[in-house]
């Protein structure tokens with residue numbers, strides 16, 4: 056799932072904008088606090104991955120943090136702005152206007168709120184409970200200068216087809232997709248710098264590989280063809296799927312449906328599946344039919360304000376007229392599952408804690424995979440291809 060604040064537009068050459076990290080300067084009142092802080096936070100930005108690799112002194116710039124008040128400043132870590140990227144053939148954002156984005160180490164976030172009457176913990180707790188957040192101004196100020204570098208890089212989408220067996224229907228393709236990118240190596244959380252991306256989205260790339268192997272080895276025949284699309288650059292603004300949508304390897308009229316798998320998270324038993332774009336097309340009917348036979352309840356997105364619909368690769372397919380759906384393990388409001396769901400976002404989403412050590416529910420994962428296999432087979436063998444509902448904004 057692409058982060059909400061990234062809306063940049065990468066197969067092929069991609070442009071990247073990189074905010075170079077530089078020298079940190081913090082006004083402190085207590086040297087004791089300073090030493091303690093440095094011990095606690097390590098060497099921060101100087102080792103924060105590609106954006107801060109070498110030669111930073113030559114590009115040195117300041118991010119300074121000042122604040123008034125009597126309390127000693129304990130220190131603060133400004134996390135490297137993750138480089139933005141957009142497709143090489145897309146209109147460029149002017150580097151000079153690129154917004155400054157910083158991340159705070161949560162351990163020091165209260166510095167921002169001093170004098171505001173609010174604390175970081177209070178706001179984090181509200182967010183974890185899904186409650187509305189207050190609006191208020193911060194007495195603290197932050198000044199920053201930063202240098203932006205632009206360059207090109209290349210990253211591939213990976214595609215495969217499984218030809219259908221029906222003479223007439225084999226020219227139609229069911230697209231199954233997941234994304235292969237994650238966040239790589241970055242700022243440490245609890246001493247861990249590897250952003251494994253286990254559920255977002257490595258597990259679902261594995262699900263596609265598993266499906267392809269199973270179909271290949273069993274020799275099972277599906278009437279329609281399958282197109283496996285494993286895209287790059289999802290986290291940078293759906294870049295790989297946007298590129299594919301703009302340069303499809305199969306005529307888009309032959310792409311009859313897309314089932315996208317992105318961080319579904321089998322972290323509690325599978326009783327409910329939240330289905331993105333449930334009511335946009337007849338795909339929703341097939342989803343309900345297959346789920347119903349497995350005692351899985353289907354519900355629409357309960358939080359459309361988070362715009363999950365537009366934040367993963369199914370959206371790129373919908374925009375070229377291909378009916379699509381995506382899924383998330385769902386919960387009923389007020390249940391322990393909701394608490395587990397929200398805690399995952401607070402503690403693991405896009406962090407090194409999305410790894411193989413996290414608690415998860417293997418039977419739930421297996422049940423979803425079974426559902427997914429049945430759904431794809433049903434769609435591949437159906438007499439009719441999925442259609443947009445009359446009135447859907449995606450219908451043409």
Ligand SMILES: [Zn+2]
Pocket residue numbers: 056057058255290318405
């Ligand atoms: Zn993601």
